[in-house]
Amino acid sequence: MATDATQSEAPDAYDELMERYGRISSIRDASGVLSWDQQVMMPEGGTPARSQQLSALSATSHELFTADEFGDALEAAESVDLDDRREAALREIRREYERSIRVDTDLVERISRTTSEALPVWTEAKESDDFEQFAPVLEDLVELKREYAIQIDPDADPYAVLFEDYEPYLGLDTAEEVLTRLRDELVPLIEEIEDSDTDLASPFSGTYPEADQEALARDTLDLVGYDWDRGRLDVSAHPFTSGNQFDARITTRFDEEDPLGALTSTVHEFGHATYALGLPDDAYGTPLGDARDLSVHESQSRLWENHVGRSMPFWNLLTPTVEERLGVEATPQEFYEAANRIYPDNRIRVEADELTYHMHIVLRFEIERDLISGDLAVEDVPRVWNEKMDDYLGIVPENDAEGCLQDIHWSHGSFGYFPTYSLGSVLAAQLYAKAEADLDGLDGDIEVGEFGDLREWLTENVHRHGKRYRTPELVREATGAEYSADAFLDYATGKFTALYDL
Numbered sequence: 001m002a003t004d005a006t007q008s009e010a011p012d013a014y015d016e017l018m019e020r021y022g023r024i025s026s027i028r029d030a031s032g033v034l035s036w037d038q039q040v041m042m043p044e045g046g047t048p049a050r051s052q053q054l055s056a057l058s059a060t061s062h063e064l065f066t067a068d069e070f071g072d073a074l075e076a077a078e079s080v081d082l083d084d085r086r087e088a089a090l091r092e093i094r095r096e097y098e099r100s101i102r103v104d105t106d107l108v109e110r111i112s113r114t115t116s117e118a119l120p121v122w123t124e125a126k127e128s129d130d131f132e133q134f135a136p137v138l139e140d141l142v143e144l145k146r147e148y149a150i151q152i153d154p155d156a157d158p159y160a161v162l163f164e165d166y167e168p169y170l171g172l173d174t175a176e177e178v179l180t181r182l183r184d185e186l187v188p189l190i191e192e193i194e195d196s197d198t199d200l201a202s203p204f205s206g207t208y209p210e211a212d213q214e215a216l217a218r219d220t221l222d223l224v225g226y227d228w229d230r231g232r233l234d235v236s237a238h239p240f241t242s243g244n245q246f247d248a249r250i251t252t253r254f255d256e257e258d259p260l261g262a263l264t265s266t267v268h269e270f271g272h273a274t275y276a277l278g279l280p281d282d283a284y285g286t287p288l289g290d291a292r293d294l295s296v297h298e299s300q301s302r303l304w305e306n307h308v309g310r311s312m313p314f315w316n317l318l319t320p321t322v323e324e325r326l327g328v329e330a331t332p333q334e335f336y337e338a339a340n341r342i343y344p345d346n347r348i349r350v351e352a353d354e355l356t357y358h359m360h361i362v363l364r365f366e367i368e369r370d371l372i373s374g375d376l377a378v379e380d381v382p383r384v385w386n387e388k389m390d391d392y393l394g395i396v397p398e399n400d401a402e403g404c405l406q407d408i409h410w411s412h413g414s415f416g417y418f419p420t421y422s423l424g425s426v427l428a429a430q431l432y433a434k435a436e437a438d439l440d441g442l443d444g445d446i447e448v449g450e451f452g453d454l455r456e457w458l459t460e461n462v463h464r465h466g467k468r469y470r471t472p473e474l475v476r477e478a479t480g481a482e483y484s485a486d487a488f489l490d491y492a493t494g495k496f497t498a499l500y501d502l
Contacts, residue, residue: 014086017077020070021093022285027061029244036242038119040234040251051116058112059105066101085288088468092287095168103151111144115413122411123237129401131382134411139378141413142371149372159372162416166294167423169471170483175419178426179365181485182358183392189496190355193342198500202338203330207256216259216325217252217266220318224270224304225451226250231273238408239265239350241272241301245284248276259326260339261351264305271304272297274455278463288466292474294417296462298424299431306354306425307432307491308454310339313446340499344393347402355492358425359392364407364418372415427475429488431462434479 031054038050064070074097078090118137125134149158160172167175218233231243236251243249250269254262275291283289291297308314315336323329330338342353349360367384370376376384385404386396397403409417435457436442445453461478468474475483496502 013073013076013080014082014090017073017093018089018286020064020073021287024061024064025285025290027057027064031057031061032242035116036249038116039236039238039240044120047117047120051113054116055109055113059109062100062103062105062108065097066105071097071101085468089287092467099152102153103148107144107148107151111141111148111413114140114144115411118411118413119408122405122408126237126401126405129399129405131400131405134405135378135381138381138410141410142378142415145413145415146372146374157373159369159416162372163419164416166414166417166420167471168293170295170423172419174483175365175423178485179358179362179419179422181489182422182426183362185489186355186358186492187392189493190342190344192502193355193496193500194344196500196502200337200341200499201334202260202341203328203334204259204326204338208259208326210254210256212325212327213254213256213259213262216322217262219321219325220263220266221250221270223317223321223449223451224267224274224308225455226270226273227277230277233266239269240408241269241276243273243276245277245279245281245289248273258351264309264339265350267309268301268305271301274304274458275300275463278455278459279466280464283466286466288468290466292462292465292467292469292471294420295423295427295471296474298420299427300424300458300462302421302425303428303432303458307428308446308451310336310354311443311446312336313443315339316447317449337499340495342496342500345395347389347395347397348406350406355496356393358422361418361422363388363392367404368410368415368418426485426488427483429491430475430479430481430484430486431458433487433491434461 034050034054034057038046042050074090074093078094082090114137118134118141121137122134125131145162146158149156149161152161157172163172163175214233221228221233227248230246231248231250234249234251235253237253239250239252241248241250250266250273252262252266252269275297279289279291281289312332315332319330319332319335322335340354342355344356346352346356349357349364352360363385366388367376367381370384371378371381381404382400389403390396409415435454439445439453439457442454445451462474465474465477469477472483475481
């Protein structure tokens, strides 16, 4: 039982810590805006200055966070009795603090500078299909991130340490179990589909101007309820979302021969944005106002992309808009089938179908794990990539641009990120199954463009908590069950067995 003195100290100590943390959070958010600008609007020649700017901000935030004064403020806040929410915020700050104080500021600065400089190199290498151009930068990033992991925990698997930057609570062993299970259970289903006599044709043929596709993307964002007062839509080399509860920006990309790709990417990024926008405004700048890491973030994007955006009710709703914007006349069933076709010969992850997508993740996971461990040399990445694509999907990329250069993540130094895509897909199915059970007539609501109840359910059960709960706890709070791949595999088997008449 706390004394009156201890209770009276609690707000002061906690508030002082959060004021310090809030300043650091603001610097990080400023870095995020500069990174967004670099990928979306910055002139090509701006990289030398931008790399220095981002490096300076990274070093400054790291120095502030690891300073003795911050550690003293954290200890003071931990020394008094607090409610569960504040205790959770301290838990998250303590965890991050313990990792950060082990990393040299110089290394943080070098990583930031190298990743900023790597982005245009990756972009040009991809455009010119020249992996050798990107290889030296990739080698530098692998070494820097390996050093970063060793500084945090020299006795741990370096890749496991990096993975914890993106998913700190499910554990790499859980990621490996999920990926293994998806590979083992989805491959036979994919093979059944390939052997079936059912051919899901696409009503899309020819080319569709970018302006028309963008109009469709904006109409779709209007339908699902994107808050334009706190967001925007732009174009980037790789679709992404950046921001917070006050400013969550979406980017997509357009291929004139593939309007479905831009549409599903836009809905995917909307899922990320609606998570950010659902975080509590009054907790901005604290862990309670920040997203619960990337597995949960990806669950939101994959839920909207797949469980909503690839559903029959959604295509009943969207068909007139597609016909108006793109001039394609087809039934909702034909559009639905086109959105859910399985085509293992697709070499591009962000354009992959809902099942083979996970083989792309397995491939990347295995390659970057071996890169970080030193079991794979950077120069061998294209060869190993192609071999694994052949093993898992029966195809070989025609060039490195559609092979090992297709994703932006390694230019960001984001080793350990990829498994969260599959972990998030699994969680998306689990969350959506619970939402369907809780919300009567969800399919009917989607069919008439009523998404408010679903958004509110997700905000109530996921978004508003910020980082209050660890990932497994959040899953239990939201679904009443332990994190599991069961719901996803049941959903995938049922959906595609019906679609392909298996």
